[in-house]
């Protein structure tokens with residue numbers, strides 16, 4: 509029996525036709541797949557990332573816009589997102605995907621490591637949300653904000669206090685965004701993936717890890733980026749117009765609450 513999905517996920521519906529979408533951290537991994545799927549569904553896409561070579565290559569592949577940016581610096585983040593919005597002549601959807609993972613035992617984490625993880629996973633998300641929401645409110649057209657949290661933000665994760673806490677903060681930030689901006693026609697939801705096979709964590713991931721973690725899912729496998737990108741595209745589309753403030757698990761059933 510195949511454990512892979514049997515559906516053809518390259519099929520598209522043009523459900524993002526005309527939508528202007530910015531994807532942070534979109535040069536590789538889940539973000540690149542969200543950019544690909546969004547472009548395939550008819551969106552105009554701009555990608556922000558610090559990986560200039562991979563970002564430019566993706567822009568060439570998709571015919572989309574790329575802005576090199578270091579999101580750990582709030583003023584560089586504000587400037588880069590401003591340039592992306594200008595290039596798209598507005599913004600309908602912000603996908604806050606950029607993130608970093610670090611491992612350290614609770615008693616060994618330094619404040620510097622903690623701040624580094626929070627700067628990218630959480631603070632950058634606050635800044636991009638403010639910039640994008642101001643533009644959406646000024647345009648009066650509403651919009652959608654899709655944030656990448658993690659199952660670690662719900663369950664915690666031994667050896668990942670900084671990462672798990674930053675992702676719990678993403679869930680809370682998403683809910684506050686939904687509460688405060690709903691009246692402006694802006695929805696905010698986040699995705700909580702389980703284990704996704706990307707470069708993140710790849711340096712320390714063994715074949716034994718993959719086998720063990722796969723056994724935690726009733727589906728018997730880990731996620732690939734397309735498993736997450738499809739949900740992001742749904743949340744960015746009109747099909748999700750009445751969803752806001754949600755933290756959606758994409759964990760293959762590893763987490764069900």
Ligand code: NAD
Pocket residue numbers: 532533534535536537538539556557558559577578579580605606607608609628656657658659700701702703704705706707708
């Ligand atoms: P990845 O490392 O492949 O991609 C992350 C992207 O963010 C990269 O393109 C990177 O260059 C960019 N980025 C990181 N720091 C940046 C900075 N300072 N400035 C600009 N860009 C920066 O990881 P991924 O697996 O694709 O993860 C995407 C998101 O999904 C992250 O928020 C991650 O926490 C979340 N997530 C991943 C997993 C997983 O198992 N891979 C699980 C749960 C949640």
